[in-house]
Amino acid sequence: MTAEPTFDDLFGECHRSALHLEMRDDYGISSPGFVAWREGVHFNRTDFDAPWVTLVSGAVARGVAVRRARVVSEPVSDYIRYEHSATPYANLAGGEQVRWLPRRLTSDLALPGNDFWLFDERLIRFAYFSGDGEPAGHVFCDDPAVIKLCLAAFEAVWERGVDHADYRPT
Structure with a gap:
């Protein structure tokens, strides 16, 4: 049996684009970063985020467009x-x-029922969460019809979205 690909594998094999659509209002409310932030305690973001930043920056350096x-x-x-x-x-x-x-x-957009990553328009990694936002698993999909749906959903959200530098949470 072949091992399931990790994010390191997925980003390592990615050549053009890695798209991530997030649609929940709570994720991992027990995560150390969130707990520290909520309690007003100093949290070293640089060390905590270093593995992800390294992974993504390596892909970006190879020319992969990573959009969230x-x-x-x-x-x-x-x-x-x-x-x-x-x-x-x-x-x-x-x-x-x-x-x-x-x-x-x-309201007028067709959005999938779950968050996902789409790699090079060839493979989707759907993420599942419990009601309180804790990770509850994932599944991979390479069905062309589902890829087309997810790509269209992502691009529709992206087109209407506000760049992080300009978005002010209300």
Whole structure:
């Protein structure tokens, strides 16, 4: 049996694009970064985010466009407020492009039921979460029809989204 690809594998095999669509208002509320942020405790973001920044920056250096689009409810949850404050360290530092789209502007868009990563328009990694935002598994898909749906959904959100530098959580 072949081992399931890791993010290191997925980014290592990626040549053109890695797209990530996030649509939840809470993720991993027990994560150390969020807990420290919520409690007002200093948290070393640089060390915490270093493995992700290294992974993404390596792909970006090879010419891979890494884009992340986030659909958020407004007013935003505490987790989204935290995520927004961490984006410069966790995402932008590695070369990701990040946009935010208020959920109220998505009613006419066909969006998949789960967050996903789409690598080179050939492989999707859908992520599943529990009701409180904790990771609950994932599944891979290479069905061309599903890839087409997810690519269209991502691009529609991206087109309407607000660049991280200009988005102010309300």
